[in-house]
Amino acid sequence: MKIATTAQRLALWSCLAALLLSLFIAACSNNTSSNGPVDLTLWANPAAGEVGNPPSNWFFLKEVKDKLNINLHVTLIPYGDPGDAKFNAAAAANNLPDLFAPNFSTTNSDAFLKWVRGGLIAPVDSLYAMMPQSTKARYSDSQMQKLALINGKHYILQQKAGLTTRLGLFVRKDWLDKLGLQPPKTLADFLNVAKAFTFNDPDGDGKKDTYGFGASTGVGQIGLGSSFGPLFGAFGLPGIWNYNTPGKINLSLYDPGYLQAVEIIKSLQDAKVIDPAWTTISGADMTAAWKQQGKYGMMVQDFCATLCQANYSQFDTNFPKGEWEPLAPPVGPSGQSFVGTYTNVGTRMAVSQKALNGGKGPAIAKFLEWANSGDGYYLACFGQKSVNYTLDAQGNVTGTGASVPFYSHDAAPINQLRALFYNNSQAELKSRYNDFTTKDGRTISPINIYNMVHGLPWQDQTSSFEIQPAPNQTDINTYVDQGLVQFITGQKPLTQDTWNAFISGLDALGVPDWVTQTNQTLKSEGFL
Amino acid sequence: MDQSIQVESTVNRKRVSRPRKRKLEVFDWGVLAFLLIVLLITFIPLWYVVIISFTPLQLTKAGGYNLFLPPTQWSFEAYRQMLSQDAFAHAFFNSVVLTVSGVTVNLILTTLTAYALTFKGLPGRNIFLTLIIFTFLFNVGLIPTYMVVKNLNLLDNYLAIILPGGINVYYLLVMKVFFQNIPASLRESALIDGANELQILWNIILPLSKPILLAIGLFYGVFYWNDFFNPILYLNSGDLTPLPVLLYNILNAGNMNDYVQDNALYTAPVQALKMAAVILAMLPMLFVYPWIQRYFTKGVLIGSVKE
Numbered sequence: 001m002k003i004a005t006t007a008q009r010l011a012l013w014s015c016l017a018a019l020l021l022s023l024f025i026a027a028c029s030n031n032t033s034s035n036g037p038v039d040l041t042l043w044a045n046p047a048a049g050e051v052g053n054p055p056s057n058w059f060f061l062k063e064v065k066d067k068l069n070i071n072l073h074v075t076l077i078p079y080g081d082p083g084d085a086k087f088n089a090a091a092a093a094n095n096l097p098d099l100f101a102p103n104f105s106t107t108n109s110d111a112f113l114k115w116v117r118g119g120l121i122a123p124v125d126s127l128y129a130m131m132p133q134s135t136k137a138r139y140s141d142s143q144m145q146k147l148a149l150i151n152g153k154h155y156i157l158q159q160k161a162g163l164t165t166r167l168g169l170f171v172r173k174d175w176l177d178k179l180g181l182q183p184p185k186t187l188a189d190f191l192n193v194a195k196a197f198t199f200n201d202p203d204g205d206g207k208k209d210t211y212g213f214g215a216s217t218g219v220g221q222i223g224l225g226s227s228f229g230p231l232f233g234a235f236g237l238p239g240i241w242n243y244n245t246p247g248k249i250n251l252s253l254y255d256p257g258y259l260q261a262v263e264i265i266k267s268l269q270d271a272k273v274i275d276p277a278w279t280t281i282s283g284a285d286m287t288a289a290w291k292q293q294g295k296y297g298m299m300v301q302d303f304c305a306t307l308c309q310a311n312y313s314q315f316d317t318n319f320p321k322g323e324w325e326p327l328a329p330p331v332g333p334s335g336q337s338f339v340g341t342y343t344n345v346g347t348r349m350a351v352s353q354k355a356l357n358g359g360k361g362p363a364i365a366k367f368l369e370w371a372n373s374g375d376g377y378y379l380a381c382f383g384q385k386s387v388n389y390t391l392d393a394q395g396n397v398t399g400t401g402a403s404v405p406f407y408s409h410d411a412a413p414i415n416q417l418r419a420l421f422y423n424n425s426q427a428e429l430k431s432r433y434n435d436f437t438t439k440d441g442r443t444i445s446p447i448n449i450y451n452m453v454h455g456l457p458w459q460d461q462t463s464s465f466e467i468q469p470a471p472n473q474t475d476i477n478t479y480v481d482q483g484l485v486q487f488i489t490g491q492k493p494l495t496q497d498t499w500n501a502f503i504s505g506l507d508a509l510g511v512p513d514w515v516t517q518t519n520q521t522l523k524s525e526g527f528l
Numbered sequence: 529m530d531q532s533i534q535v536e537s538t539v540n541r542k543r544v545s546r547p548r549k550r551k552l553e554v555f556d557w558g559v560l561a562f563l564l565i566v567l568l569i570t571f572i573p574l575w576y577v578v579i580i581s582f583t584p585l586q587l588t589k590a591g592g593y594n595l596f597l598p599p600t601q602w603s604f605e606a607y608r609q610m611l612s613q614d615a616f617a618h619a620f621f622n623s624v625v626l627t628v629s630g631v632t633v634n635l636i637l638t639t640l641t642a643y644a645l646t647f648k649g650l651p652g653r654n655i656f657l658t659l660i661i662f663t664f665l666f667n668v669g670l671i672p673t674y675m676v677v678k679n680l681n682l683l684d685n686y687l688a689i690i691l692p693g694g695i696n697v698y699y700l701l702v703m704k705v706f707f708q709n710i711p712a713s714l715r716e717s718a719l720i721d722g723a724n725e726l727q728i729l730w731n732i733i734l735p736l737s738k739p740i741l742l743a744i745g746l747f748y749g750v751f752y753w754n755d756f757f758n759p760i761l762y763l764n765s766g767d768l769t770p771l772p773v774l775l776y777n778i779l780n781a782g783n784m785n786d787y788v789q790d791n792a793l794y795t796a797p798v799q800a801l802k803m804a805a806v807i808l809a810m811l812p813m814l815f816v817y818p819w820i821q822r823y824f825t826k827g828v829l830i831g832s833v834k835e
Contacts, residue, residue: 041764049777052615053766075764078777082760089674089761095683284798292585292797314797317585413615 037071038363040355041097045083046076047419051412058414060379068370070363076416079103084111091115098355099364101420102156102348110468112350116155122356123153130365134372137423143344143462146526157368161346162424168453169230169339170306171327172297175202183327187234187264190298190330194273197297212273214296216286222251222480224265226340227278227300230329232261233338238459241467247528250515253480253506259499260333266488279485291315294322300340303450309436310407312444320439326452339453341461347420371421381418381428382406388414389431397431407434463527470514479509581606581803585796606796606804615774616808623753623771624812630690630752631745637694638744639737642703643729664697670761677762688762689755699744706740707733742820753813771809778805 046053053076054060064072075097077083088111090096102112115121128135139145141160148156171183176193179200184190194212196202202210218225222240229238235257236244242252252258268274275281275295287305290296291314305311306324315322329337351364370376382389382397388406392398399405406415422428426447433446470476483502486492506512522528552560572595579595584603587594610616644650645657673692682688710733718728734741756772763769779802796804 050781052613052619052774053769056767073764076766078760079780082757086761089670092671093675093678095678288799314585
């Protein structure tokens with residue numbers, strides 16, 4: 001047995017001491033300096049989380065420090081439950097960041113209200129005067145101010161959305177041309193065109209591999225989701241809530257027109273013109289179905305997901321002659337038609353009470369004023385001049401002549417905060433959604449497509465943002481969604497009696513009480 | 529002739545000494561069939577992930593992804609794009625740092641605690657064991673743990689992920705039992721030679737405990753390599769983001785980035801990019817495991833004590 005030497009013993013004790021010291025250093029490592037720049041923490045969702053975080057030498061942070069004397073610490077929060085859990089844990093520990101963009105999933109939409117009631121969120125009224133330009137340009141819309149009001153004070157810096165009507169009903173124009181069809185106008189036209197797309201080999205490959213209509217069901221909400229919005233819109237019921245009675249809202253389910261819309265969808269199912277996977281297909285699989293396999297003739301889809309250059313490229317590669325164009329929603333028996341619903345709710349920013357108590361209000365206002373306009377706006381939204389963008393003769397942002405254009409893959413990590421500071425002017429939208437040329441020489445202008453979609457009939461349901469979920473919201477969603485799927489797929493017969501029984505089942509779930517409470521809430525907040 | 533008889537005898541002796549092949553019974557065939565089914569159920573989804581990651585964009589037009597895609601048609605575009613991203617390399621490095629440091633700290637703490645608890649004469653041993661097992665049975669939950677970590681000023685530090693789970697009680701108990709099964713005479717002989725406890729641990733116990741150290745080290749390693757929730761919860765700085773968090777963002781990108789004007793990942797099918805990210809994240813553990821597995825099968829206490 002070799003006896004350890006003094007040196008070995010010393011080495012062992014040194015390792016133990018180093019381990020303890022490292023714990024001590026780690027514990028002390030996050031102390032902020034009381035002198036020098038103001039430390040501000042900002043939490044927000046990334047614009048494109050899949051490309052990773054900005055580099056450690058991110059120029060944006062350097063500019064904020066040099067120009068504003070602020071040490072900005074940015075944390076990009078993932079979407080979904082993990083991000084919500086981080087916010088909830090921080091709130092429980094009174095450790096919310098100084099400035100953050102609350103963007104909760106549906107299941108946590110009342111979390112923010114709880115934080116306000118718990119005194120964790122600061123009223124932002126005192127900040128308006130400190131950032132006059134931002135207040136005038138972004139935070140003074142009366143409808144948005146109403147949304148931000150809780151117990152007589154504003155707790156959110158609420159902007160109006162720039163692009164409110166992103167979803168459109170699209171049709172394969174090349175298929176219409178090939179089959180000699182006109183764009184469908186009525187529900188009957190819609191069914192006939194869907195049949196032609198399904199059975200008449202519109203892609204000319206000799207296989208029965210197409211469907212007239214592709215859709216997916218929404219998750220986390222009542223009903224079938226926005227894919228079927230135009231079909232319900234033909235009966236004046238494009239959304240979950242029925243806004244057709246002045247001074248009162250109700251669930252669209254209760255309207256007789258809802259049953260008629262379900263019958264229309266069932267007829268699509270029975271005619272086998274809708275992809276049968278619609279009940280379970282994920283968003284990614286549906287994207288693959290229309291983008292890579294070219295299965296669908298009509299679908300409801302985000303305008304940018306369909307026709308922005310990067311998103312369109314896969315479809316363009318596989319189907320260079322393929323052509324999507326917006327389609328007006330079908331008109332129902334009463335002459336009504338809607339593509340769907342929209343809200344005007346845009347970017348939201350909140351300030352923690354801890355930050356205001358720490359005297360950081362002026363720094364927050366200074367940062368927002370700088371980032372919302374001037375140099376900060378360009379740095380946050382586009383990057384560095386000449387590197388990531390240039391200005392054309394009219395002074396509008398363009399990627400032409402830039403070494404790493406702001407819309408390129410390589411530039412994606414450096415403008416992860418762009419969604420917070422976009423101003424959604426027409427000039428900016430034109431820059432963001434650049435025109436491009438397809439493989440067969442057509443020019444596509446995504447922003448023109450958006451404007452076409454925006455010009456179609458939509459229903460404003462901004463006030464629905466204020467509706468709090470029912471205590472048993474998940475049970476209600478499951479009951480309704482399962483029932484609708486069973487009716488449409490034929491698992492349950494769809495008759496007036498079975499439908500009445502289905503609607504009566506909502507009573508047992510407390511839905512009428514929830515609707516009553518919702519009306520009271522909206523009335524008290526001045527939305528009805 | 530005598531030689532042939534001798535040879536035949538030798539041959540006969542050799543034939544007799546070889547074990548006779550057992551005829552497979554119906555039951556054996558049933559077991560084989562069942563195991564084959566289990567193998568297929570386990571292997572096919574993994575193979576599907578691999579195939580998707582190698583499917584080129586053009587082939588997705590025909591009908592999606594094909595389980596039997598010939599290697600001549602495989603495309604490495606998804607891997608090329610994934611590996612060319614600085615974010616991926618950076619996150620990979622962060623995961624390696626977190627895993628190595630986490631496994632090191634956890635093994636040190638678990639080993640020292642387990643060894644100390646093997647001594648029946650340790651003052652307060654029963655109290656320690658009771659408290660330790662109490663934490664095994666009851667978990668305070670997310671919020672109190674977060675508050676403790678925050679109050680210790682460990683947020684935005686890898687120690688926030690390593691220290692709260694510094695000792696896994698189940699592994700601790702397994703290691704304790706393993707140490708208890710090492711013959712006490714080994715320790716006694718070392719004590720007679722003048723070794724102290726740390727010397728005994730370092731020079732005798734640990735060398736004999738390679739299988740258990742590697743097994744538990746592997747379990748800790750797999751935990752840290754795959755952990756994405758704790759990094760999201762405790763880390764704020766983007767520089768520290770490990771690979772599972774990036775992978776989570778990539779896998780969710782198909783639902784998100786179609787709604788932004790510049791889709792950063794578009795030269796390969798979106799599903800291929802996701803699956804390539806999954807495969808790349810899996811590879812380190814796949815490489816490490818076979819290397820460690822040979823230590824599991826080595827005998828313990830070879831030539832140590834003859835009693």
